[in-house]
Amino acid sequence: MLIELDRREGKPVYRLLGAWRAASVRELDEAVTTVRIDGPGPALLDASGLESIDLTGAHFVERLSERLRAAGVDPGWEGSPPESVAFERATLSADQAKEEAEPAAQRSVLAVLGMWTVDSVAATRNALAFLGSLTVAFLRGLRVPRHLRIPSVVRHVSESGLQAVPIVALIAFLISVIVAYIGAQELQQFGGQVFVVDLVALSVLRELGVLLTAIIVAGRSGSAYAAEIGVMQLNEEVDALGAMGVNAVEVLVLPRVIGLVIALPLLTVIADAMGLAGGAVLSWLVLGIPFNQFAIRTQEALATTTFWAGLLKAPVFAALIALVGTYRGLQVHGSSRELGRRTTQAVVESIFLVLLADAIFAVVYWQIDF
Amino acid sequence: MNDADSLPVSDGQPVSKGRPIVEVRGLVNRFGAQVVHDGLDMNVYPGEIFGIIGGSGAGKSVLLRTVLGLRTPQVGSVEIEGVDITARTDEELTVIKRSYGVTFQQGALFTSLTVAENVELPLAEYRQLPEDVLRELALQKIRLVGLHDSAASKYPAELSGGMVKRAALARALVLDPKLLFLDEPTSGLDPISASAFDDLLLYLQKSLNLTVVMITHDLDSIFRTCNRVGVIVDRRMVSGTLNEMLAEQHPWIREYFHGPRAELARGAMKHDVSAATAPR
Structure with missing residues (x-):
């Protein structure tokens, strides 16, 4: 019971009772919103029954007064108001500092379209500037090898390449087992089991090996690039580099791009090998094709270019993943939410770009009969 | 009293x-x-x-x-x-x-929340309250530390160093503690x-x-x-x-x-x- 309604000398008296403190904020809210109002007319507030009151309590006294006034009751104090109520009224009440937030401007469709256009143009310009400064840094690196940051490149080859070997190998193996198994089921129906080898060898070397590797690396390293550089942005480390006269693109972006362009083709070779191994194991177990026959059949099935057709794509995919990851990382500003948003963006966009590039490769290969 | x-x-x-x-x-x-x-x-x-x-x-x-x-x-x-x-x-x-209320050296404001949401957080975690009551109580503390109402809707990244310290203090004060660690x-x-x-x-x-x-x-x-x-x-x-x-x-x-x-x-x-x- 925090408020009690009394009558004294014909006037309603609202007696405040107990502890009006932050700890009972919910009860206070309920008491103030549900109190029965005896009015209109003059009324009294009586604080003599209060045990204690803090600023939160004082706020609810103000709310009570507002409610009473809204119902036509004119509240006055029996005795003097509690100190915190006087304090709240003198220094903190809304009309002391109130300044309406400017209303959100109504925007017409045309204005939205215009802003979208300006944003897109600016984004394109920024991306071009990024590519330009990366190119400049790379050319300078070719002239003065010190600027290529070899130790840093080695670190990224190790982190994005070497450490990804187990997962890439495992997934390549499993996927080709699945492909071979489904192929075996279908081809067995008309006695063409042996073509499982063609199916596995072609699909793994041309498409699956490099594509799977690129997608795994986009999830693993693309996100890591964006997050690493993003946190450096939040800590003003990128600004610190700039202030030292060190080119941030040269230090942060170039080694990652070069590192991944080296690492991804190597990973692809491993994925190709593991994929063929998976196909061979399944062919032996399910179809009874021995390993040596699998090898011979594979050589017959493949053109000399098949392996290179797959591997050629790897450096392109690598560059796309590294560029998107580092670019999104550099765009992080202000908050941890932004960091998460940019990292997500980096992964989604790099996977999309990898698939898009793969489609373009397919069309080009077909046209030039590669 | x-x-x-x-x-x-x-x-x-x-x-x-x-x-x-x-x-x-x-x-x-x-x-x-x-x-x-x-x-x-x-x-x-x-x-x-x-x-x-x-x-x-x-x-x-x-x-x-x-x-x-x-x-x-x-x-x-x-x-x-x-x-x-x-x-x-x-x-x-x-x-x-x-x-008790605490402020940390760097303010430790949650960067994804506005100042008002930062200040409301201890209260909102603590008790279920209507939106407008929460906001009014947060504004009371924001005014208490000498910040303008217009700061309430800003994100920490948009505040100056002094404002961050004040906003952190407002958050520390929102449950009306008797004891404050800074x-x-x-x-x-x-x-x-x-x-x-x-x-x-x-x-x-x-x-x-x-x-x-x-x-x-x-x-x-x-x-x-x-x-x-x-x-x-x-x-x-x-x-x-x-x-x-x-x-x-x-x-x-x-x-x-x-x-x-x-x-x-x-x-x-x-x-x-x-x-x-x-x-x-």
């Missing part, structure tokens, strides 16, 4: 003796072979502003983390309002943690903002009868606001009023309070002993 019966006076004298609101006894904190505190005692009395001083690496932050219940000491007890927090379960600690509240502020923050602190201490424990390196702030200070030297704490500290013979403390910067800060205080005025 006894909120105002022991208003403190900031003249370098202890506010009141009697039962300490924070009482640390025989604290030992070790990290491996490195001993940070070895039998440290600390008393903070209700209504005072208590400054914690010490060289870099002396263990100020470790002491604060221990008192806040974020770290369990190897030996010793920490009592807040007579309750030993080193021997409590997590649920009991949660209740105790709501009875970790270097004026570090990184320009002298005008730092001085305004001192004013604000004195004003809040007087008007809300807060007890404040603060880690600080700001000599002006110490001479201006602290009733008593505790210096961590040789893994223990030497505490007393500023006058007692000035007479202290320990070489580090002498160096601290009689160094050229301290002399300047003390000299400045002689010319400006006016009590705090309302900030804004």
